[in-house]
Amino acid sequence: MNVIITGASKGIGYAMAKRLTEIQDVRLYLIARSEKLLLQLKKDCLELNPDAEIVTVPFDMTNLLKNEWPENIDCKHIDILINNAGLLLNKNFENLNTDEIIGMATVNFVAPSLLIQKSLSKMGGEHPTHIINISSMGSYQGSVKFPGLSIYSASKAALSVLTECLSVELKEKNIFVNSLALGAVQTEMLRAAFPDYQAPLSPDEMAEFIVDFAINGYKYFNGKILPVSLSTP
Numbered sequence: 001m002n003v004i005i006t007g008a009s010k011g012i013g014y015a016m017a018k019r020l021t022e023i024q025d026v027r028l029y030l031i032a033r034s035e036k037l038l039l040q041l042k043k044d045c046l047e048l049n050p051d052a053e054i055v056t057v058p059f060d061m062t063n064l065l066k067n068e069w070p071e072n073i074d075c076k077h078i079d080i081l082i083n084n085a086g087l088l089l090n091k092n093f094e095n096l097n098t099d100e101i102i103g104m105a106t107v108n109f110v111a112p113s114l115l116i117q118k119s120l121s122k123m124g125g126e127h128p129t130h131i132i133n134i135s136s137m138g139s140y141q142g143s144v145k146f147p148g149l150s151i152y153s154a155s156k157a158a159l160s161v162l163t164e165c166l167s168v169e170l171k172e173k174n175i176f177v178n179s180l181a182l183g184a185v186q187t188e189m190l191r192a193a194f195p196d197y198q199a200p201l202s203p204d205e206m207a208e209f210i211v212d213f214a215i216n217g218y219k220y221f222n223g224k225i226l227p228v229s230l231s232t233p
């Protein structure tokens with residue numbers, strides 16, 4: 001099984017990579033900017049499953065906008081793509097500068113869109129592909145909103161709506177697309193945004209659910225935005 005995980009160097013992405021290698025024979029493509037953290041993750045994964053094939057892909061997702069492509073993604077077919085890399089700056093709307101707005105819109109929406117588009121030739125056909133777009137409860141329609149998260153939440157909402165649209169366009173190709181709107185998980189991102197808050201879930205706990213959903217969820221869901229949350233936020 002060939003799996004791509006973006007944002008694998010920390011938090012939920014790191015935990016998902018470990019969980020996948022533990023339970024499945026996989027060839028994993030792990031994308032993030034920090035090569036050092038990806039190499040540590042590779043070591044951790046190989047300790048859990050010495051037969052796993054781990055390809056570290058040090059790559060800045062924003063470079064997709066310059067038509068750059070992570071060359072070492074060399075598999076013929078992608079079984080699972082988890083668009084997990086994300087950027088959150090907790091700052092009131094009126095104080096965000098243009099670069100910050102574009103930065104969040106790029107990492108959370110434009111780059112995952114381009115990654116999907118440029119990967120389509122390796123997806124679906126005889127074997128299904130499941131694309132999972134990691135979104136946020138803050139972007140879920142009708143959910144409680146918090147000051148400082150406007151562009152983050154709006155860019156995640158765009159990713160979720162893309163999910164609904166692509167599920168229709170791609171279903172004939174045997175490609176399934178779902179979005180998980182996550183609630184709070186105790187990671188660096190959450191600590192930076194809500195320093196005094198203790199999340200009810202660890203990255204390992206959330207990873208267990210997402211990995212299971214990535215492997216099996218496409219049999220039951222397509223084009224869905226599913227809230228995965230025990231808490232507010």
Ligand SMILES: NC(=O)c1ccc[n+]([C@@H]2O[C@H](COP(=O)([O-])OP(=O)(O)OC[C@H]3O[C@@H](n4cnc5c(N)ncnc54)[C@H](OP(=O)(O)O)[C@@H]3O)[C@@H](O)[C@H]2O)c1
Pocket residue numbers: 006007008009010011012013031032033034037059060061062083084085086087088107134135136137181182183184185186187188189190199
């Ligand atoms: N934690 C929560 O409570 C929570 C709640 C709702 C949704 N989420 C979503 O869940 C996902 C994972 O979040 P997390 O809490 O695990 O965050 P995290 O600990 O901050 O990890 C974010 C990951 O994204 C990568 N990343 C960021 N910018 C990148 C770029 N330009 N190119 C490539 N990789 C990039 C980071 O790696 P490098 O820095 O090495 O590039 C890191 O591996 C995100 O999409 C987040 O929005 C999290």
